[in-house]
Amino acid sequence: MVKTVIIPHNVTVYISSQTGLTINILSMRVYGTLQIGSSINSSLTTFTFQYPVNMMIFKGGVLQDLTLHHRWSVSSNTIITIYYGGSFISSQPTTLISNTNNSTATFNSSISGPYTITVDLQGKIQNYSSIKFAPCESGDFGLNSTWLGGLAPTVGRCSPNDGGCNLIIPTNFNITRRNNQSTINGVNVYIYGSFEISSWVSYFFHLSHAFLRLRW
Known part of the structure; x- marks a missing residue:
């Protein structure tokens, strides 16, 4: 597994000679341009x-x-997050197809951040006009494995400079946070399951508006 791939500012990387990405990459951070296909090679359908x-x-x-x-x-x-100032462009709407259940979702040919596309463990594709984090299983808030896409909503990924992020805990999910201190840059926290915080832990919530149900 490759841990992180970074495309710097003013750098364009394109994938045009193969029909898929066969490398297991934990995260891709795009500051420049990532092209899927190429304007000089139309054979990639x-x-x-x-x-x-x-x-x-x-x-x-x-992302093009x-x-x-x-x-x-x-x-x-899978999760694709477009932060403020980032964009997705295409000559026509792009359709995403779930490898799990063949469900589909079609997205506009031009998308500006903030925007999030998620594909959960059942293959359901959803989109949000915000930076959104959701768990893929019950577990500890600070563990990467708890969260969809394999990365926890850290301060950097929910930067106040990007407007923070929205956290959603679905029904039947139990997220716990114990024995350590955490700063959570959430704008909205939607709890349909449960969010359990130890009473001896100090927390800092940077929230302009929050919906919280806490179980002690």
Whole structure:
């Protein structure tokens, strides 16, 4: 597994000679441009992400679809986050297809951040007009494995400079936070399951508006 791939500002990387990404990459951080397909090679009709991907498009970064048919196959436990100032562009709407259950979702040809696309463990594809984090299983808040895409909502990933992020804990999920201090830059925290915090732990919530149900 490759831990992190970073595309710096003013750098363009394109994938045009193969039909899919066959490398297991934990996270992709795009500050420059990532092109799926190429304007000089139209033979790539569709694209398949063979592993879950956590792709983050930061300010100034661009994710571009240049495939002929504008269809991407994505794995469960995938998250694509477009931060403020980042964008996705295509010549026409792009359709994402879940490798898990063949469900589909079509997205506009031009998307500006903040925006999040998620594919949960059941293959359900959802989109949000915000920076969104959701767990993929019950567990400790600080563990990467608890969260969709394999990365926890740290201060850096929920930076106040990007407007913070929204956290959602779905029904039947139990998220716990114990024995350590945490700063959570959440704008809204939506709890449909449970969020359990130890009474002896100090927390700092940077929230402009929050919906919390805490179980002690």
